[in-house]
Amino acid sequence: MLELKNISLRVEGCREILDDISLTVEDSKFVAITGPNGGGKSTLAKVIAGIQPPDSGTILLDGQDITGMSITERAKLGIGFAFQQPVRFKGITVRDLINLAAGGKLKDPEICAYLRDVGLCAREYINREVNASLSGGEIKRIEIAMVIARKTKLTIFDEPEAGIDLWSFQNLIDVFRKMRDEINGSIVIISHQERILDIADDIIVLSGGKLVAHGQKDDILPELLEGGECNFCLNREGKRV
Numbered sequence: 001m002l003e004l005k006n007i008s009l010r011v012e013g014c015r016e017i018l019d020d021i022s023l024t025v026e027d028s029k030f031v032a033i034t035g036p037n038g039g040g041k042s043t044l045a046k047v048i049a050g051i052q053p054p055d056s057g058t059i060l061l062d063g064q065d066i067t068g069m070s071i072t073e074r075a076k077l078g079i080g081f082a083f084q085q086p087v088r089f090k091g092i093t094v095r096d097l098i099n100l101a102a103g104g105k106l107k108d109p110e111i112c113a114y115l116r117d118v119g120l121c122a123r124e125y126i127n128r129e130v131n132a133s134l135s136g137g138e139i140k141r142i143e144i145a146m147v148i149a150r151k152t153k154l155t156i157f158d159e160p161e162a163g164i165d166l167w168s169f170q171n172l173i174d175v176f177r178k179m180r181d182e183i184n185g186s187i188v189i190i191s192h193q194e195r196i197l198d199i200a201d202d203i204i205v206l207s208g209g210k211l212v213a214h215g216q217k218d219d220i221l222p223e224l225l226e227g228g229e230c231n232f233c234l235n236r237e238g239k240r241v
């Protein structure tokens, strides 16, 4: 279980990017974080992954205080993070990356199964070098395949739909459904997409750095669909408009 207690973060000369955020992600839950642009979603994901330290507050994983831990230490405890803009590694093949993620040498059929899960033709990609010749959508899918192979306790995806075409989007939804059903871990997804929000157990809405709603999908989604994300926008006084 992941617990965030009173997390705040301020950038010099700027308002609070995260303002006293407290929330819990229970085991085996699929949680979507959404909200207006600039609300603090990516920053919160970076705070959970250990990329950005908070100014104050505490982060607990299964009761253990991980607030001061590095990305690597958190990764060892089972936190995985898929970036909004994935990185490319020159000289490394797709096979190498999946093996690296899985923490051992997998047989080709196993690697192919991960690639198929994310809609890539395994034969075409398994020996490809992960360099600039891969498209943004292809690299994104390879990164998702890596996250699945890593089988982490808590996986954070930052806008996984970015750069993925419409046809592959359905495939992506299927991947997340499968992850939710088969992997015994929690998934936190930052997304603006209704179809991703729709498969979540819980939805969290961040706006202006504040947590403005957190509850079961069936309670939050109708309000989001009715008024859009700006139904949750805050005015200068920090009140919902």
Ligand SMILES: Nc1ncnc2c1ncn2[C@@H]1O[C@H](COP(=O)(O)OP(=O)(O)OP(=O)(O)O)[C@@H](O)[C@H]1O
Residues within 6 Å of the ligand: 011, 014, 017, 035, 036, 037, 038, 039, 040, 041, 042, 043, 044
């Ligand atoms: N290093 C920084 N310096 C100044 N401002 C920052 C910094 N990092 C983030 N911000 C600001 O903090 C706010 C929250 O950014 P963040 O990327 O977390 O938003 P988001 O909810 O993920 O937005 P989007 O939906 O557009 O991806 C934005 O206004 C952003 O400009």
